[in-house]
Amino acid sequence: MDILITGLLLGATYSIIAMGLTLQYGVARIMNLANGEMLVAGAFGAFWVFSAQTLSPYASALIVVPGAFVLNWLIYRVLLRPLVRRAKSRGMLEVDTILATFGMSFAFVGIMLLVFGGGYFTYSYLAEPYRIFGSPFGLNRVVASLVAALVCGLLYWGIHGTRTGMAIRAVAVDPAAAALVAIDVPRLSAFSFALGGAVTAAGGIILSTFLTMDASIGVVFTMKALIIVIMGGVGDVRGAIIASLILGLAETAVATLIDPGLTVAAAYLLFVLVLLFRPEGLFGKRSS
């Protein structure tokens, strides 16, 4: 039971890490390696609001999330649009954006170092035990998981229950065909990229309530997000959520039953297995 709950809590936090990248990679076709830095920027925003304004870190979402949306929209319009225009094929776009966002990630780290300094950022928020079936769990983690679940739920509904969402799915499946049915592909791609950035920054706020961050930790989250997105199937919100939960449960089970030293190995083993047997991801469509 402990394993189940701890694993679900961990999985929920993983899902929020991966959700932004799913949108950015799946729909806007930008393999954003600066994704983790956006997350850290969100976390720093929360830290600042909590320590300087003594408000709940979740209150920072009011500024951070719209701010991240606008910033990512600008990044897409100014930095990435030229690459999208130039790209002759999807493969070429991926290579170009990987290089461009890899460079961006360094620039972000540098800017954050300049603004916030290089130290550790950590604060205590709701670090109290909360009992589920008699065993204690961190209240901050429980709240974080609920918020993550809420965000994922909203996104899922947005993508599967609204007209814009349907258009987004159409672009994810086939940008060329989507354009034929009067979907404004460039505008939707920019929107998805910006939305992905905003969700990632929100993830940063959530994680900052229980993780210690520093300016250069972003790459850790980028790696996790990449694994999850590829495991779940590119551009599939549902796949990303399920992959996150599987990863969370597997890591916790291995840590508790076998050895905590093997959690990373377990995560990568799962990743390799998925790649071997379902290279398109758990919910991905087999390309013909």
Next chain:
Amino acid sequence: MASVLSIGAAWAADPVRFGAVAPKTGPLAAGAAITHWPNIQLWAQQVNERGGLRMKDGSRRKVEIIEYDDRTNPGETIKAVERLATQDKVDFIIAPYSTGLNVAAAPVFAKHGYPQITATSITDKIPELTARYPSIFFALGSTTALAGSVAEILSKLRAEKKIGNRIAMVNVADAFGIELAEASRPIFKKAGFEIIYDRSYPLGTQDLSPIVKGAKASNPDAFVAWSYPPDTFALTEQSRIEGLDVKAYYTAVATAFPAYGAKFGKSVNGHLGAGGVNPDTPEMKAYFAAHQKVTGKPADFWASAVTYASLQVLEQAIEAVGTDRKAVTDYIKKSDFKTVMGPWKFVNQSIDKFWTVGQWQDGVFYGVASTGLPGAKPVITKTGW
């Protein structure tokens, strides 16, 4: 006329140029931003405010620092040290940050004959390294001494009937954690302790609750974690949530950081950790105040002052014998120094009196065990969270 010229020359004396290589990005950047870089800033500022280094011939020379970011990558550290020595042709190079990066750069320092006074490396390889590299110096201590002191503190508490025999031990699966876990296993056994829970976790683990749950389930008297900064914070928070109630609670690196005390407040009273200082000496009081004033942030309670002291050693040696690197190295080997850490003398190129264990007591992280330093506070037991 000649005297006017020489005064003019003294005024316009070129600065002594120092190279500095350490992480500004990468996994160790945050630790370096707390312990390493602020002290270089503080030292350079203080020396220049005084008018510069007071050279043998009576002239004053300011210090100039050339900084490189090694991105926490040993290859980059080596390249940057090489560059400082051959391209920038600096007079001296301040030792890098952390055990790994210092050891990686040691051959390059030695090749170009630069003294390397390390203030942030802990290793049991000091005899081998000092035998191989005649210009390397160690000031923070050895792995075995660190583990040994923890065993001594626990033995003392056991002798006072405050704790029993059962230790839960965890370590981060990284060079530092592995070396300490391996060094401490036989030491704890020899001291008659029973290690009832012994696990490692990978660096960067996001969820340490399975570890803390496991440790708690083993029902220990003492909890020892050979941990690194992010996991030190995470383990402590998780232990508090799980209610891991032990009388002796030890986490390694970062326990001495002011951010640790700030984050957990009163609940860390009685926590043991690596390092410690004696903050009550007049030198240390002045040092803490200056650190806060010049860098805008507090010094940590372990390697910060050691880093500053290592720069004082360099300063006093240069003032005594000039910028000849061979002469400076020889001077460091056999002279006495006055530092913020008290009097220092290198024995076989290493400082043999250093703090090993500290403890949070009423908001300050005091040294409670050392290899022969005065001013250790008595140990207290931890009482709940």
